[in-house]
Amino acid sequence: MLTLFLQILLIVLGLAIMAFFSASEMAFTSASRIYMRELAAKGNSAARRVCRFFEQGERFLGTVLVGTNLTNVSLATIAQVFLLQFLLSQPVLTKLILEPEGLGLGVELLTTILLTPLVLIFGEILPKAVTRNHADGFALRMAAPMQFVSKLLQPITNSLTAASMRLTSLFYRERLPLPETTITREDLKTITALVAEQGLVAGGVAEMLQMTLEMHEKTIDSIMVPLVEIRSLPYTASFAELERMTAESGFTRLPVYDKRIDDIIGMLSLREVLAAVKKLNLTEQELQKMPVAPYVEHNLLFVPESKAASELLFELREHECPMAIVVDEYGGMIGLLTISDLAEQVVGSIRGEREEKDEHFRRMDAGCFECDGRMEIRELEKYLGLRIENDGFETAAGLLLKLAGRIPKVGETFSFGNFIVTALELKRHRISRLRFQTHKHKDHGTAMLHRQGKTK
Known part of the structure; x- marks a missing residue:
């Protein structure tokens, strides 16, 4: 018969072993x-063991389940x-609590x-709660003991795994693949937001990461330069025309069309x-009259308007092309896009040397500002202080x-x-400039978009 002290010691030891398996499970599943x-690449032996368990998920899971x-x-x-x-050593207590014939059931x-x-507190909840906050450190410390236990239980684990696979094969002819641990784009957005809140990265860096992730959801028709705004040259243009157009537009690269503005053939x-x-x-006079057609670069990329902005960025880099022509479903040109336009989706507006600092946005006074019609909604939300x-x-x-339901005057x-929104400038039926001015005695919040009509 086991002594009382030895029995209590075995119970405590059993709880400690259960705590070890629970903590190991949490540590290895939560570790980075x-x-x-990175540690394994630097020669850390414990990290190598942990990585081996990552690669042998079945073996690790089997060890934990069998051991537990x-x-x-x-x-x-x-x-x-x-x-x-x-209870048997206390007959009086036994008679008070249980009948002799029901002693076994009562003990159970x-x-x-x-x-x-x-078991729940000391064998499950407490070890997992402690390990969760320091998963990397615990995983490194438990790697060697877990490797020893894994080898010790390997005969049992292998036998049970083989039996389970045979039972599974009765229902599935092919072996079921192990679920892969994947990180989705939404997970990355959440992680970026969390590290920004905790101050682990600068706010600007976090915002750039968020904008980079959002490029996959954004199609190029929402960020392209529309056809009506394109400054281009005819194929028959002279050097003087190229020089003049460059000076007027501020762009060093200009698209070239053949007969119509929507027939871009190069740049x-x-x-x-x-x-x-x-x-x-050449003399100055000869240079001014010189045709520029021989210098037109015909390396153009034609892309559909529905293409994701992130995909186009890779295509432009692959083809070493700085400009893409956007076409609709009928093959007609509707706009163009440059690498700079795509870069602005990550780092924000990039102003050229000739652009005024206040051209895109200008604060007039308290509660009133003017903006370019091309200002993106995400950027506009920051200035308005609400979500649109x-x-x-x-x-x-x-x-x-959308508010007007037509082209406003x-x-x-x-x-x-x-806010009161005013149309300030129109160019070829396009709203080029707007003014936002706050109402008084109204709350900020989420702006439900609906037509509210013309104010008087």
């Missing part, structure tokens, strides 16, 4: 795979023996009542033309068109949430 791989269940059964058996001996019931809280760069003609020793529930539009001009105003 990237961090462990063996310990659980052993612990229950020892506890029943301990409780039975204790009391064992369950007394042991379950101990021209003033810098590249100047570098090429430098060797010709947009539907079918991506810019400030699109917002006003210059000076026409519409009410939107806490």
Whole structure:
């Protein structure tokens, strides 16, 4: 017969073993795979063991399950023996609590009542709660003991795994693949937001990461330069026309069309033309009259309007092409896009040397500012201090068109949430500039987009 002290010691040891398996399970499933791989690459032996468990998920899971269940059964058996001996040594207590014929059933019931809280608290909840906050450190410390236990239980684990696979094969002909641990784009967005809140990265860096992830959801028709805004040159243009158009537009690269503006056949760069003609020793007059057609670069990329912005960025890099022509489902040109336009989706607006600092946004006074019609809704939300529930539009001009239900006239105003929106400038039926002015005595919040009509 086991002594009372030895029985209590075995129960405590059983709880400690259960705590070890529970903590190991939490540590290995919560540990950072990237961090462990970095340590393993630097020669850390414990990290290598952890990575080996990552790769052998079946073996690790089998070890934990077998170890936990063996310990659980052993612990229950020892506890029943301990409780039975204790009750038999106290006949008065036994008669008061249990009838002799029901002693066995009563011992099992009391064992369950007394042991379950101990197992849950000290064998499951507490070790997992402690390990969760320091998963990497615990995983490294437990790697060697877990490897030893895994080898010790390997015969049992392998036998049970083989039996389970045979049973599974009765229902599935092919072996079921192990679920892969994947990180989705939404997970990355959440992680980025959390690290920004905790101050682990600068706010600007976190915002750039968020915008990079959002590029996959954004189609190029929402960020392209529309056809009506394209500044281009005819194929028959002279150097003087190229120089003048470059000076007027501020762009060093210009698209070139053949007969119609929507028939783009290439592009021209003033810098590249100047570098090429430098060797010709032309007079100023000859240079001004010189046709630029021989210098047109015909390496163009035609893409559908539905293509994701992130995909186009990779295609432009692969084809070493700085510009893409956007076409609709009928093959007609509807706009163009440059690498700079795509870069702005990550780092924000990139102003050229000739652009005014206040062209995109200008604060007039308290509660009043003007903006370009092409300002994106995401950027507009920051200035307005609210979230816009947009539907079918991506810019400030699109917002006003949605409010008006038509092309508004210059000076026409519409009410939107806490703001009065005014159309300031129109160019070829396009709203090029708007003004937002706050109403008084209204709350900020989420602006439900609906037509509220013209204000008086």
